[in-house]
Amino acid sequence: MTDLANKLRPTSLETFVGQSHIISKDKALYKLIKKKDIPHLFFYGKPGTGKTTLAKIIAKEINTDYYYFNATSIKVEDLRKVFDRYKNALIKPLVFIDEVHRLSKNQQEVLLPIMENYDAIIIGASTENPFFTLTNAIRSRSFLYEFKAFTKIEMERILLIATNEVDINLSNEAKEYLMISSSGDARAMLTLLNFSYKVSKNIDVSLLKELRENVIGDGVSSSDTHYDLASAMIKSIRGSNVDAALYYLARLINGGESVDFITRRLVIFASEDIGNANPNALNLAVSTMQACNKIGYPESRIILGQCIIYLASSPKSNSAYKAINKALSEVKNGRILEIPKHLDSQHVGYKYPHDYGGYVEQQYLDKPLELYESLNIGFEKTLNDWLEKIKNIK
Numbered sequence: 001m002t003d004l005a006n007k008l009r010p011t012s013l014e015t016f017v018g019q020s021h022i023i024s025k026d027k028a029l030y031k032l033i034k035k036k037d038i039p040h041l042f043f044y045g046k047p048g049t050g051k052t053t054l055a056k057i058i059a060k061e062i063n064t065d066y067y068y069f070n071a072t073s074i075k076v077e078d079l080r081k082v083f084d085r086y087k088n089a090l091i092k093p094l095v096f097i098d099e100v101h102r103l104s105k106n107q108q109e110v111l112l113p114i115m116e117n118y119d120a121i122i123i124g125a126s127t128e129n130p131f132f133t134l135t136n137a138i139r140s141r142s143f144l145y146e147f148k149a150f151t152k153i154e155m156e157r158i159l160l161i162a163t164n165e166v167d168i169n170l171s172n173e174a175k176e177y178l179m180i181s182s183s184g185d186a187r188a189m190l191t192l193l194n195f196s197y198k199v200s201k202n203i204d205v206s207l208l209k210e211l212r213e214n215v216i217g218d219g220v221s222s223s224d225t226h227y228d229l230a231s232a233m234i235k236s237i238r239g240s241n242v243d244a245a246l247y248y249l250a251r252l253i254n255g256g257e258s259v260d261f262i263t264r265r266l267v268i269f270a271s272e273d274i275g276n277a278n279p280n281a282l283n284l285a286v287s288t289m290q291a292c293n294k295i296g297y298p299e300s301r302i303i304l305g306q307c308i309i310y311l312a313s314s315p316k317s318n319s320a321y322k323a324i325n326k327a328l329s330e331v332k333n334g335r336i337l338e339i340p341k342h343l344d345s346q347h348v349g350y351k352y353p354h355d356y357g358g359y360v361e362q363q364y365l366d367k368p369l370e371l372y373e374s375l376n377i378g379f380e381k382t383l384n385d386w387l388e389k390i391k392n393i394k
Contacts, residue, residue, distance in 0.1 A: 003191075003194060007165070008158070008161055008162055008165065008190065009053050009056075010050075010053055010057065011056075011057065011060065012057060012060070012061075013030065013033065013034075013057060013061065016050065016053065016054065016057060017050070017150070017154050017157055017158055017186070018049065018050055018147075018148075018150050018151075018154045018186075019049070019050060019054070019147055019148065021148070022145050023054065029041075029143075029145070033057075033058055033061050033062070034061070036061065036062040036063075038058060038062060038094075038121050039142065039143055040115050040121065040122045040123070040141055040142035040143070041055075041122075041123045041124070041142060041143055041144075041145065042100060042123070042124040042125070042126070042130050042134065042139075042142055042143070042144045042145070043055070043123070043124070043125045043126070043144075043145050043146075043147055044101075044125070044126045044127070044128060044129050044130055044144065044145075044146055044147065045127070045146050045147030045148060045149075046127065046147065046148070046149045046183075046184060046185060047127055047185050047187065047188070048150075048182075048184075048185030048186050048187035048188050048189075049147040049148065049149060049150060049184070049185070049186070050147060050186070051125035051147050052068075052096065052098065052125060055094065055096040055123045055125065056096075058094065058121075058123065059094040059096075062094070062121075064091050064092060064093060064094050064121070065086075065091065065093040065094065066093070066094050066096065067082050067093055067094070067095045067096065068096050068098070069095065069096065069097045069098070070097070070098045070099055071097055071098065071099040071100055071101070071102035071103045071107070072099050072102050074097065074103070074107065076106065076107055076110050079095070079107070079110055079111070080110065082095060082120070083114055083119060083120060086119065086120065087119070092118065092119065092120050092121055093120050093121070094120070094121045094123060095120050095121065095122050095123070096123050096124070096125070097122070097123070097124045097125070098124075098125050098126075099125070099126060099127075100124030100125060100126045100130055100133075100134070101126040101128045101130050101132075101133040101134075102133075103124075103133070103134075105135065108134065108135050108137075108138050111138065112137055112138065112141075115138070115141045115142065116141060122142070129146075130144065131144060148184075149183065149184025149185070150184045150185075150186055151184070152179060154186075155179040155182070155184065155186065155189060156175075156179065158186050158189070158190070159175060159178060159179065159189065159193075162190060162193060166197060167201060168193075168197055168201055168203065169201055169202045169203065170203050171203070171204050171205070173204070173205050174203050174204050174205050174207075174208055177205050177208050177209070178192060178193060178208060180215060180255075181208070181212055181214075181215045181216065181256070182216065183215060183216050185216065188216055192208060192211060192212055195211055196208055196211060213256070214256040214257075214258065214297075215255070215256045215257055215258060215261075216258070229248050229251050229252050229255070229257075230248075230252065230257075230261070230262070230265055232244075232248045233245055233248035233249055233252065233265075233308075234265060234269055236248060236312070237269060237273070237308060237311050237312045238269070238273050238316065240312050240313065240316070241312065242308075242309055242312045242313065245308045245309075245311075245312050246305060246308060246309070249262070249304055249305065249308055253297070253301055253304070259289075259292040259293060259296065259297070259300050259304070260289075260293060262292075262304060263285070263288055263289035263292050263293070263304070264289065266285045266288060266289070266304075266307055266308070266311065267282070267285040267286055267288075267289055269285070269311060270282040270284070270285035270286075270311060271320065271321070272318060272321045273316050273317075273318055273321070274311065274314045274315070274316055274317065275317050275318065275319060275320035275321065275380075276317065276319070276320055276378075276379055276380050276383055277314065277315040277316060277317035277375070277377040277378030277379055277380050278314040278315055278378050278379055279379055281310065281311055281314050284307055284310055284311075285307060285311065288303050288304065288306075288307040291303050292304060314378070315377050315378035315379075316377070317375045317377040317378065317380055318375075319372065319373060319374050319375045319377075319380065320372075322373070323371050323372040323373070326371045327369075327371045330369065330371070337365055337366040337367055337369075338366045339366070340363050340364065340365070340366060342362065342363075343364065350362075358390060359390045359391055
């Protein structure tokens with residue numbers, strides 16, 4: 001049995017599965033590919049979601065040469081060799097750079113004139129959001145697209161295609177585990193299927209678990225598992241129901257959910273739903289994440305349980321969550337205020353609060369904004385008292 005992940009890799013837009021939010025027939029990118037007029041693109045998202053596959057399909061659709069590089073080992077000289085080869089050519093090569101977030105600034109600068117003059121089509125891929133690692137100059141010359149984990153329906157479709165290709169007996173329970181344990185990563189699912197088949201044509205859950213004992217990544221959305229259980233756990237913590245939160249945590253642990261998946265949600269919850277009503281909740285959640293990732297199961301269950309009891313028992317406030325969302329909404333809707341001159345890097349006219357006993361009245365916004373509304377819950381009361389005392393200093 002050959003490598004299923006490579007054997008079943010789609011070769012056309014019509015056979016490409018997933019990412020319908022960017023690549024379905026009514027989407028702009030799909031239309032540009034069909035018109036063979038491709039901008040520079042950067043794809044980011046979970047592993048095994050089709051980033052490399054789509055780049056190869058694009059190269060095939062526009063009938064051009066395809067070059068693959070990995071930013072972890074890329075050399076500027078190798079890039080220049082490709083670009084020099086096509087200096088006076090009639091076609092533009094497609095240069096695909098994997099792990100693009102690892103490109104150094106020097107390497108990015110080599111790409112700039114190529115992108116500016118459109119001497120080649122640059123497509124990059126990353127499991128991390130390259131918005132924070134690519135320079136403004138690179139981003140202004142390209143488009144960024146997020147690739148999402150395959151849904152359960154999409155994973156079922158890929159699995160059906162795979163099982164039609166080979167003589168295999170796969171129980172319904174095994175099919176479910178293949179999808180759930182692969183966390184929306186089609187390549188991971190096909191790799192597990194591939195090596196299981198090499199052991200036996202009759203594949204059951206016990207065989208799959210011998211090769212992959214635990215779920216990888218975040219888990220696939222499916223009824224009564226993973227995301228649903230995580231949602232129930234978070235809602236129970238928010239509702240201050242300790243027993244329910246512990247029960248859903250136990251279900252997640254028993255189902256093989258990774259500590260990384262669970263602890264990330266606890267950290268987010270601590271800030272979003274508790275916030276400054278009990279600031280120590282965030283400290284404890286972060287400590288839980290660090291400890292659990294170092295220790296792993298089975299001992300991590302104790303740390304997770306302690307953290308969940310603390311979060312469920314804490315006072316709840318979403319005032320910080322609402323405040324930053326309101327601030328971002330103002331910015332995204334075009335409310336870009338001038339920075340008052342005394343606050344810029346020149347400091348001209350700036351009043352240093354420490355010279356005035358800790359507080360001095362001065363303008364901080366070009367126009368007034370009311371973003372933060374304290375709920376006056378828990379430690380928020382103390383913060384409000386502090387602010388009031390600070391501003392009443394004579």
